[in-house]
Amino acid sequence: MKFITIDKKDWAKGIEKSRKTYQLFGPVKDENGFLIKSLEHDILPDMDYYDSVMSAKSILFPQTEKMLCATLDESKKDHHIMKKAEIDYSPRAVVGIRPYDAKAIMLVNLNFDTDEYRDPYWCDAYEATTFVGLGINKPGPFDFSTSTGTGPFGEEGLDVLLADLDDKYLAKVLTNKGEVFMNACEFKTQADEKESQALFDILRKEAEKNIASHIDTAKLKEKTILELHEAPFWDDIAFSCINCGTCTYVCPTCWCFDIQDEVKQKDSVRLRIWDTCMSSLFTRHATGHNPRETKVQRVRQRFMHKLKYFLDKYDQGIMCVGCGRCVKSCPVNIDIREVCTTMNSYEKQD
Ligand code: SF4
Numbered sequence: 001m002k003f004i005t006i007d008k009k010d011w012a013k014g015i016e017k018s019r020k021t022y023q024l025f026g027p028v029k030d031e032n033g034f035l036i037k038s039l040e041h042d043i044l045p046d047m048d049y050y051d052s053v054m055s056a057k058s059i060l061f062p063q064t065e066k067m068l069c070a071t072l073d074e075s076k077k078d079h080h081i082m083k084k085a086e087i088d089y090s091p092r093a094v095v096g097i098r099p100y101d102a103k104a105i106m107l108v109n110l111n112f113d114t115d116e117y118r119d120p121y122w123c124d125a126y127e128a129t130t131f132v133g134l135g136i137n138k139p140g141p142f143d144f145s146t147s148t149g150t151g152p153f154g155e156e157g158l159d160v161l162l163a164d165l166d167d168k169y170l171a172k173v174l175t176n177k178g179e180v181f182m183n184a185c186e187f188k189t190q191a192d193e194k195e196s197q198a199l200f201d202i203l204r205k206e207a208e209k210n211i212a213s214h215i216d217t218a219k220l221k222e223k224t225i226l227e228l229h230e231a232p233f234w235d236d237i238a239f240s241c242i243n244c245g246t247c248t249y250v251c252p253t254c255w256c257f258d259i260q261d262e263v264k265q266k267d268s269v270r271l272r273i274w275d276t277c278m279s280s281l282f283t284r285h286a287t288g289h290n291p292r293e294t295k296v297q298r299v300r301q302r303f304m305h306k307l308k309y310f311l312d313k314y315d316q317g318i319m320c321v322g323c324g325r326c327v328k329s330c331p332v333n334i335d336i337r338e339v340c341t342t343m344n345s346y347e348k349q350d
């Protein structure tokens with residue numbers, strides 16, 4: 001494994017050099033907090049952030065994305081023929097992504113890149129992207145990522161993992177993509193492998209000690225879907241929910257979308273737009289029938305999908321990376337950690 005030392009004095013210059021090859025994305029602060037945004041012109045990733053309001057999911061799966069376009073101008077030979085929208089898939093790098101958000105992208109991959117179906121929009125964007133992670137030295141109170149197989153220095157889904165050592169970064173280069181990015185930045189000062197790994201281990205252990213929040217998922221697998229689906233606790237969990245959808249929009253592992261056609265003068269476009277299973281419109285059929293008409297059905301669906309259906313289907317753990325965004329953002333304090341405890345400890349009474 002290759003380790004590289006980057007003096008923070010050289011950081012900005014190196015990132016600037018990478019712009020010759022990469023479109024850059026990273027944490028930027030605005031009036032709403034930190035967001036992972038395009039780093040246009042000379043904006044640098046703000047690496048002093050704690051966490052971002054939204055994850056890096058939108059770099060691969062934009063909130064609104066053009067899928068297909070067509071002209072309605074009948075004087076044109078190809079009128080009314082839908083064509084794939086032109087999307088720029090030149091190399092891009094997300095610098096400063098948190099380890100749990102990189103792991104979330106791997107979980108979403110399970111849905112968008114399968115043996116039967118490959119979502120070209122997600123997959124092409126994924127292939128074009130290099131993920132440069134930043135370990136979390138001091139995890140916050142909502143972080144429960146050690147319970148979801150990630151942790152503050154998790155490597156899954158990353159091409160490079162950076163550790164912040166005050167005056168420098170220590171970079172662990174995890175993949176070829178990561179190596180190419182480091183070369184583009186001209187970050188080349190190699191560090192001793194054994195010492196560097198030992199330092200990463202110390203930082204990881206120290207950071208993990210700060211995570212006070214944990215969930216237990218061990219018994220979820222052994223329960224049947226029907227048992228959990230028909231459990232009596234869903235009314236209580238759903239009682240205060242206002243179906244605002246915030247928990248799904250901030251979640252790095254939620255992938256629901258709607259498809260809409262829009263026409264402006266002679267241009268037609270088919271859009272993919274984030275949607276939420278918490279909205280009653282999401283499942284309403286054209287006939288008017290709605291299989292998830294009530295709030296309790298929708299709340300149950302969200303938690304069953306994350307904590308049971310996904311687990312059973314993919315056998316890759318739960319569909320949650322423990323970022324804590326939904327816990328922090330829910331206006332009525334519905335907490336996935338508590339729901340998980342309730343589901344995990346539930347025993348059906350005969
Ligand atoms: S954020 Fe809270 S209130 Fe809003 S839909 Fe999610 S659980 Fe319900």
Ligand code: SF4
Pocket residue numbers: 247250251252253254306319320321322323324325326327336
């Ligand atoms: S369910 Fe909540 S804690 Fe889990 S990944 Fe989504 S936003 Fe983060």
